[in-house]
Amino acid sequence: MDTQTIVSMLNTALRAATPITLGALCGIFSERSGVVNIGIEGMMLMSAFTGFMTNVYTSGAGWADFPRFTASILVAVLTGALSGALHAVLSVRFKVDQIISGTVINILALGMTGYFYVQGAITAGRLPQIAIPLLSDIPILGPVLFRNGPILYTTLILVVAVHILLFHTVWGLRTRAIGEHPRAADTLGINVHRMQFINVITGGAIAGLAGAFLTLEAVGNFERGMTTGRGFIALALMIFGKWTPFGAFGAALLYGFAVALQNQLQFWGVTIPHQFIGMIPYILTLIVLAGFVGRARPPAHVGRPYEVE
Template sequence: MNNDNFKDTRRARGLGIAFLVFAALMLILFLPGTTGKQQTTFAFDLELSRALPIGNLTFSTQGMLYLLAVLAVFLGAWQLAKGFKQADLILGVVVTLFVLAFLTWAARDRSVNMTGMLQATLLRAVPITLAALSGVMCERCAVINIGIEGMMLIGAFTSALVGSIGKSMWVGLIAALLAGGLMGALLAVLAIRYKVNQIIAGTAINILATGLTSYFSSRYLQVIHELNRPPTFSPLPLPVLSRIPILGPVLFTNTVPVYLMLILVLVIHVVLFYTRWGLRTRAVGEHPKAADTLGVDVIKTRYINVILGGMIAGLGGAYLVLSSVARFDENMTAGRGFIGLAAMIFGKWNPIGSLGASLIFGFADSLRTNLAILRVPIPSQFLLMAPYLVTMIVLAGVVGRAIAPAADGEPYEKQ
């Protein structure tokens, strides 16, 4: 107990110092390249948006940098002196301040559209979040799912093919859910019935999915183009809500899969932590033997959760096709399943934590396009590395050990 207390104080102090380091970095990294006369503009209105216009925000670049640094110093000092109760949240705030400082510097003498950036961040985070949610569903009942990437690929392929044949994005979406569920069932059968090492099973699913989708794509989709032209979802602005400045365009003017993702995060969170089903799932993940003794059907719980996890991954794949590019390309998931896995661990196996972590990666992804517009003088590759570096630093320094469900990865044998 004492040891824990000691660790907690050490961690609290570490966080405080980290905040101060962030403040110092803002000034060291961004101040030298600026002059006192430079101004930065943050724009908030998007063209063709239904949101009420609120105009631009123009301010002195150096003034803003000092302001942000002072805020971070204040938070760091407070953390060192008194300590915040929700230090992780404050860490998020400080990282946000740092990102704002970066944008202030990058957009000096120019303008950056904050609403557009947030919108891009959310959209890029959608497949990653869905991948992470798929992982949460499986791992909360102790089945490791490394095959998310493959399940997403299958979902993407199916949605493109079936959507094109059925000439409807809804048909494509449902087909992707079914195909993802089927892949989930494959993982479930291998992991639960045959007690295959779950990492092997997931890896096999990834390789098999890559092969199947690429093979059939080069045999059919690339030859007959009509088979790879699914109709797509267009943004569906919600009445009234979409007129709110910033929030309207970012949250309430989206396509159906995006809304589905946001709803899923909330639903899975509520189900997992506030319902009997969730309690049972978590019990199966932490201590299957005890759950079994109390009458929970361990095997059935795992089957259902893993199949649902597969369907969520399938949705993630369908999003890539039906909400953005409108066609299937080989290996189009491009590692998002694995990033989602990282987001899940980073988010400590929680749906909302996973969303938070996915947003960080989504922001990283959206920087790619925005940096080109801003013409930042640093090689873009280094800036694109930054989010991954920050993740590593945050993980090492402050978040600490992530605790997986206790029985994660272990097959269950009924005695």
């Protein structure tokens, strides 16, 4: 294999891993605070749609690139945050079963984006690749890591930031505490429901960024159901990564690499039907979850609403 193929495969892996990583970070925020979130898929899809539509309208109105992209990303992130707020209101405030609440978001996302979808919408283009001076000239690593779009860079920063937030700050300690033993946290003066609200909404905003990545940075277009299970895979890889940002990022890279391999195999014209090759990332996820996770331990109180005494 030549250097160019390796670079291209690694870069594909990183790009495929990006929305998954963001989805997993959304899951981490939510589940560490004790709220199961299977609505990541729907949160991503809605944000992908609204971000794209903002791009379409601002393009039509002739906005310059910078305000256009800023507005589009902001709308996507806001959409994610709002869907997170919906999940929080349903599952924390009204104590609706968290699985049901997540499913509501997924169904809502499919229905709404399908209904409002406009065929043939045109934009003035997607987010540009930014080559970081000097760093991008490093052989192999440079083109893989430092010639990417802004959301991918943000994702790398977020992985580190969320890790620090979760394990080295007061906020993180309290978040983990309410996911494990909300009663203990409550008696020590921590407002469990408020923390859950903020965490689930923050998670939603990050899922919004994942949606923005899909339509504004990766594809540049919106299609019905375009998230194709990425939200669920993110959730699975979050478990594989044992509810930690670095773990989830590592798992997402593994998934990304399977995607890259699948592309490469098709490119090489391997004679296996492409449907089978297309399965590789999903099968890998299945095997990883079924076989290698071992005793992953979720936050002890995840999935159960907390009743204040």
